[in-house]
Amino acid sequence: MIARQISLLFDGFAYGMLLFVLSIGLSVTLGMMNFVNLAHGAFAMIGGYVTVTLMQKAGWPFLATLPVAFLGAAVASVVLERVLYRRLYRATDLDQSLLTIGIVFVSIAAAAFIFGTTQQPIELPAYMRERIVIGDFSFGAYRLFLIVSALIITAVVVLGLDYTRFGAQIRACVDNQRMARGLGLNVDRIFMLTFAIGSGLAGLGGAMAIEIVGLDPNFGLKYLVFMLIVVAVGGLASIRGAFFTAAMLGIIDIFSKYYAPQVGSFVLYLVMVALLVWRPNGVFARR
Amino acid sequence: MSTSVLSTRNLQKKFGQLVVARDISIDLPKGARYALIGPNGAGKTTLINLLTGMLAPDGGQVFLDEADITTLPPSERVKRGLVRTFQINTLFPNISPLEAVTLVVCERKGEAGTWWRGLPGYGASIEEAYETLKSIGLGDHVDRPTRQLAYGQQRLLEIALALATKPHVLLLDEPAAGVPKGESQELFTAIAGLSSDISILFIEHDMDVVFRFASRIIVMVSGGILVEGAPAEISADKRVHEVYLGSAHHA
Amino acid sequence: MTDTATPLYNPQDLMRAQVRWRMLETVFWVSALLPFFVAETYLVLCTQIAIAALFALSLDLLVGYSGIVSLGHAVYFGIGAYTAGLLAKYGWGEPLSGLLLAGLVAMLFGYLISFIMVRITHFALIMVTIGLCLLFEEFGNQAHDITGGHDGLQGVRMWRLFGTFRWDLYGFTAYAYSLVVVFLCFLVIRRIINSPFGLSLRGMRENARRMPAIGAPSKQRLQIVYTISATFAGIAGGLLAQTTQFVALDALSFQRSAEVLVMLVLGGAGRLYGGIIGSIIFLVARDQLASNNPQYWYFWLGLLLILVIIFLPNGILGGIAHLLSRRKKS
Ligand SMILES: Nc1ncnc2c1ncn2[C@@H]1O[C@H](COP(=O)(O)OP(=O)(O)OP(=O)(O)O)[C@@H](O)[C@H]1O
Ligand SMILES: [Mg+2]
Numbered sequence: 001m002i003a004r005q006i007s008l009l010f011d012g013f014a015y016g017m018l019l020f021v022l023s024i025g026l027s028v029t030l031g032m033m034n035f036v037n038l039a040h041g042a043f044a045m046i047g048g049y050v051t052v053t054l055m056q057k058a059g060w061p062f063l064a065t066l067p068v069a070f071l072g073a074a075v076a077s078v079v080l081e082r083v084l085y086r087r088l089y090r091a092t093d094l095d096q097s098l099l100t101i102g103i104v105f106v107s108i109a110a111a112a113f114i115f116g117t118t119q120q121p122i123e124l125p126a127y128m129r130e131r132i133v134i135g136d137f138s139f140g141a142y143r144l145f146l147i148v149s150a151l152i153i154t155a156v157v158v159l160g161l162d163y164t165r166f167g168a169q170i171r172a173c174v175d176n177q178r179m180a181r182g183l184g185l186n187v188d189r190i191f192m193l194t195f196a197i198g199s200g201l202a203g204l205g206g207a208m209a210i211e212i213v214g215l216d217p218n219f220g221l222k223y224l225v226f227m228l229i230v231v232a233v234g235g236l237a238s239i240r241g242a243f244f245t246a247a248m249l250g251i252i253d254i255f256s257k258y259y260a261p262q263v264g265s266f267v268l269y270l271v272m273v274a275l276l277v278w279r280p281n282g283v284f285a286r287r
Numbered sequence: 288m289s290t291s292v293l294s295t296r297n298l299q300k301k302f303g304q305l306v307v308a309r310d311i312s313i314d315l316p317k318g319a320r321y322a323l324i325g326p327n328g329a330g331k332t333t334l335i336n337l338l339t340g341m342l343a344p345d346g347g348q349v350f351l352d353e354a355d356i357t358t359l360p361p362s363e364r365v366k367r368g369l370v371r372t373f374q375i376n377t378l379f380p381n382i383s384p385l386e387a388v389t390l391v392v393c394e395r396k397g398e399a400g401t402w403w404r405g406l407p408g409y410g411a412s413i414e415e416a417y418e419t420l421k422s423i424g425l426g427d428h429v430d431r432p433t434r435q436l437a438y439g440q441q442r443l444l445e446i447a448l449a450l451a452t453k454p455h456v457l458l459l460d461e462p463a464a465g466v467p468k469g470e471s472q473e474l475f476t477a478i479a480g481l482s483s484d485i486s487i488l489f490i491e492h493d494m495d496v497v498f499r500f501a502s503r504i505i506v507m508v509s510g511g512i513l514v515e516g517a518p519a520e521i522s523a524d525k526r527v528h529e530v531y532l533g534s535a536h537h538a
Numbered sequence: 539m540t541d542t543a544t545p546l547y548n549p550q551d552l553m554r555a556q557v558r559w560r561m562l563e564t565v566f567w568v569s570a571l572l573p574f575f576v577a578e579t580y581l582v583l584c585t586q587i588a589i590a591a592l593f594a595l596s597l598d599l600l601v602g603y604s605g606i607v608s609l610g611h612a613v614y615f616g617i618g619a620y621t622a623g624l625l626a627k628y629g630w631g632e633p634l635s636g637l638l639l640a641g642l643v644a645m646l647f648g649y650l651i652s653f654i655m656v657r658i659t660h661f662a663l664i665m666v667t668i669g670l671c672l673l674f675e676e677f678g679n680q681a682h683d684i685t686g687g688h689d690g691l692q693g694v695r696m697w698r699l700f701g702t703f704r705w706d707l708y709g710f711t712a713y714a715y716s717l718v719v720v721f722l723c724f725l726v727i728r729r730i731i732n733s734p735f736g737l738s739l740r741g742m743r744e745n746a747r748r749m750p751a752i753g754a755p756s757k758q759r760l761q762i763v764y765t766i767s768a769t770f771a772g773i774a775g776g777l778l779a780q781t782t783q784f785v786a787l788d789a790l791s792f793q794r795s796a797e798v799l800v801m802l803v804l805g806g807a808g809r810l811y812g813g814i815i816g817s818i819i820f821l822v823a824r825d826q827l828a829s830n831n832p833q834y835w836y837f838w839l840g841l842l843l844i845l846v847i848i849f850l851p852n853g854i855l856g857g858i859a860h861l862l863s864r865r866k867k868s
Contacts, residue, residue: 036661087848093660094607098803099847101796105840112833224673225672232665264680273666277654280662293840339751365753377751379744382737385549386556391752393734399754400762402735407554409734417549430552452753 003136008254014143016250017150018212020151021224022205023230024157024242025198031237032174033191035085036093038223039100041220042225043073047203048215049111052120062124066207070142072194073203081195104220106147113219120215131274142211149208153201158239170194174237228274290316293456293485298337300330300510307333308344309511312335314458317390318478319486322501324494330509331490332374332458335458340364350457366395370454372445374461380434384425384444387433388416391451412439416451423436423477425446437467442474450481457481459489459515475500483517498522542766557732566811570609570717574710574839581709587821588716589777591639594801594813595727596770601799602808605657605743608665608670609795610773613651614644616678616790618772623691623779624684637719637776644772645765652764656757669790675790691785712781719777724836729817730766733812743808800839804846806853815854 026040047069054060080103088096103259130141161167169190181187206219213223214222220224229249249268256267275283291314300308307330315321323331336342340361351369352430358369379387380476392412393399406413420429423443428436433442433444446462462478463471471493472535478487479500491497497504497518506513514521521527555814570778573584584803593615602607625636651670658666678685685691698704701709738759749756779785788794797820805816823842828835850857 030661037666045569084844084848086753091847091851092607093664094601094799094803096662096850097607097609098799098843102840102843102847104834105843107840109837109840113837117833135545225668228665228668232662236661262680266673266680267668269676273654273669273673276662276666276669277657278778280658341750352821360755361750361755362755365751370753371751373748373751377748378747379741379748381744383552385552385640386737387741389553394738394753399734399738400759402730402733402762402766404734405557405559405729405732406734406737407550410550412734413553413785447750448641448748461864520759 006137007139008258009251010139011143012251012254013247014146014257015146015212015254016247018205018209018229019250020246021150021153021208022202022244023227025201026227027231027234027242028237029195029198030231032194033089035089035278037100038097038224039103042104043077043199044202044206044223045107045111045219047073047206048077048210048219049115051207051210054124058233066204069207070200070204078192078196098152107220108217118211119157122210124211146208151286156245193196198232202252206254233272233275233283238282241282292317292352296348299345300333300337300342301345309339311512314507315373315486315488317486318483320500320502321488322495322497322504323490323507324504325507330418330510331461331507335460336370338458339369340476354366368455370449370452371458372449372460372462374464376441376445378433378441378444381432382432384433385416385429388447389413389420391448392416395452412499419447419451419536439470442466455485457485457487459487461490462492471496567721574714578708581713583821583825585709585713585716585781587817588720588802589774590817590821591814592720592723593771593774593798594817595724596767596774597798597802598807598813599727599767601765601802602812603736603743604739604760606669606760609664609799610667611798612790612794613671613674614648614675614768615772615775616643617647617796618775619779619785620685620691621790621855623785624692625698626694627691631695633696633699633780634731636780637773640776641769641773645769648768649764649765649861652761655764660686671792671795675787675792678787678790688787690787694779694781694783716777717780723773727770728810803853804842806855811857812853
């Protein structure tokens with residue numbers, strides 16, 4: 001009995017880590033540039049399709065495709081940043097939301113045109129499909145892989161932010177953009193790089209998500225909500241907040257799907273709205 | 288004490304570690320023309336925010352006409368006659384001055400909640416708005432969107448919006464900020480000419496203007512009141528010279 | 539009045555000129571009758587446009603006039619639609635009272651939700667409106683027994699309009715009914731916008747910070763406009779349910795919320811006719827582009843959105859106004 005709950009907890013945590021990787025970039029860019037980027041999920045989808053294409057068409061092994069998924073999403077995001085986003089940094093929340101929703105819509109249609117509307121299957125290597133059994137408990141190896149990767153990414157992001165020059169620059173921009181500009185930092189460039197890395201992580205998340213939640217053209221819209229919850233509840237530009245929120249979100253989602261499938265996502269949305277009304281700046285917000 | 292229209296007792300405010308209001312107690316008597324001076328960042332604007340309820344104090348009280356208004360929301364304070372202007376233009380860019388001032392007049396008369404009657408039905412309020420604009424010298428610029436007005440005209444509109452509420456305590460946050468010196472004298476002449484029923488506290492950096500128009504001066508330094516007194520006392524005060532006149536006069 | 543070069547400084551005349559009924563408006567509303575005579579096969583589309591226009595107008599009260607973002611306005615549209623639909627399904631098919639109730643129920647929800655809305659701003663507000671929309675959609679989905687879930691609400695039977703007019707196959711009655719309701723609602727909304735209350739809404743849009751400093755109780759105003767807006771959205775939803783005799787879950791969806799916003803910004807928010815023009819263009823375009831390939835409609839929709847935001851930030855009407863004023867100057 002308890003073994004079942006522990007494996008649910010494990011699955012939920014793994015799912016939460018996936019959400020964390022998907023969302024972390026959105027959190028940082030929102031906190032930094034105040035830009036409402038509802039197209040973040042579309043970048044994740046790009047990563048997913050890069051992996052699918054490389055595996056199906058070129059026969060690449062799964063792990064080898066991941067860096068390319070990261071790069072693909074990062075490059076796409078930089079192009080869009082240069083061409084479109086840049087013009088709207090001073091615009092209203094509404095205009096930013098609409099522009100980026102427009103991008104999501106185009107991405108949905110483009111994906112449907114190129115890849116069709118069906119779910120894309122991928123074949124994981126055998127060692128990732130195994131179940132690891134310890135006494136009464138059994139864990140999927142792939143989920144363990146998710147957790148370990150997410151923890152590594154978290155560590156790299158946190159350490160990078162705290163101990164590297166670039167990390168310090170990012171923190172300066174998040175804290176006070178005007179001041180950072182005044183100190184002679186090239187805020188535009190810093191932002192572009194941060195944005196690229198954040199989107200790249202989303203692409204990586206999209207690739208890693210295929211095995212868990214599948215991939216179809218609606219991915220960018222479907223998982224946007226989860227990403228927004230992580231960011232909104234976790235607080236802008238708060239790695240710690242995003243981490244905890246994502247973990248909780250994953251666990252709650254898995255548990256409610258198991259024990260109360262009829263309630264569906266209802267509870268999730270309710271909790272999100274309640275938390276936002278209670279603490280509009282996020283539960284883990286620093287301010 | 289008994290004649291003061293606006294007073295505070297031990298107001299406190301901190302932003303994180305930074306103390307921006309330290310034990311502020313002031314009394315503004317009826318008909319006052321007080322100046323509030325102090326170097327940049329002294330906490331003058333913050334004090335106005337505390338007085339008008341746009342910031343909640345960490346401690347202390349605010350009294351308007353003897354009544355404790357510390358927890359009253361800003362719009363209620365305006366209804367009771369405590370009104371401010373802003374250091375940085377806080378206007379309505381895409382509506383005309385006439386519309387903006389009409390809005391203020393309608394708010395004052397309790398007409399602005401009406402949604403079933405068209406604006407042209409409020410002729411008296413519109414005329415009053417127009418008169419207010421004329422009285423401050425904006426009579427020829429009532430019809431363009433506010434954002435198209437010259438900067439000096441926008442400063443005037445800033446004051447017109449406050450006047451249209453028919454205040455009896457008026458807090459002016461650097462009304463002449465960014466206005467050339469000649470024009471700022473004009474502006475203050477207009478302010479000084481306002482009815483003596485209106486008690487005024489104004490923030491201003493230009494010492495000539497301050498000494499000419501203020502009956503009394505309050506000097507703030509890093510969140511606290513350094514000294515308060517008549518212009519002659521202030522200009523003779525050593526400490527004021529050190530912390531304020533000495534350092535900030537060139538600004 | 540003839541020459542704009544001579545300034546006209548009677549303040550009351552200035553104000554009257556702002557709100558007066560223009561010739562072009564008469565032309566517009568009269569031409570809304572044309573489909574009866576020249577485009578009978580398009581009456582169904584025209585009905586949809588009329589309904590969408592009312593929905594967009596209701597949103598304009600928030601987005602265009604008060605400066606409040608909502609990405610979840612379909613909540614009220616859907617509530618109105620289900621109210622009207624359920625009434626008719628369970629025995630009360632009288633259209634006018636049904637529509638009124640649809641508006642009232644949406645109004646009640648709008649009022650209750652407005653307490654949440656005035657507490658938050660910016661990003662959190664966007665999130666909460668999306669969240670509420672998903673919440674209601676999910677509820678509609680789960681309450682399958684009442685709403686029919688994803689299959690939609692079947693068995694809606696409307697009585698004859700005024701006990702006389704049948705809901706004919708071509709949609710004559712439906713369009714006439716919708717057009718009259720939408721026009722009446724338009725008149726009310728127009729009056730609201732041109733009232734002192736409407737002016738205070740624009741004040742909040744232009745500078746929310748200044749409003750308390752001139753003595754305006756902003757929160758209360760926002761709650762009122764939110765409630766009014768929800769009411770009209772509910773009426774629009776009710777119209778859809780009654781004229782199609784069906785309610786799809788889609789009436790509550792995030793997609794519908796996004797669509798109505800697109801119509802509004804396409805036409806031009808805060809310009810009274812913006813939502814109307816936007817819904818005409820949007821729905822005609824969809825009719826043309828989506829009929830052969832619904833999947834790619836999203837592509838055109840997205841592209842349209844991007845182009846409008848980048849090149850026409852004030853919508854089509856804003857662009858036209860800009861051109862006209864440039865011509866006047868030169
Ligand atoms: N919302 C805020 N959060 C944090 N610090 C603030 C905030 N508002 C003001 N401050 C700080 O409080 C101090 C006092 O600011 P204030 O605007 O009251 O100064 P001031 O006397 O009006 O100066 P100035 O002459 O430049 O207008 C400044 O150091 C300012 O940076
Ligand atoms: Mg100041």
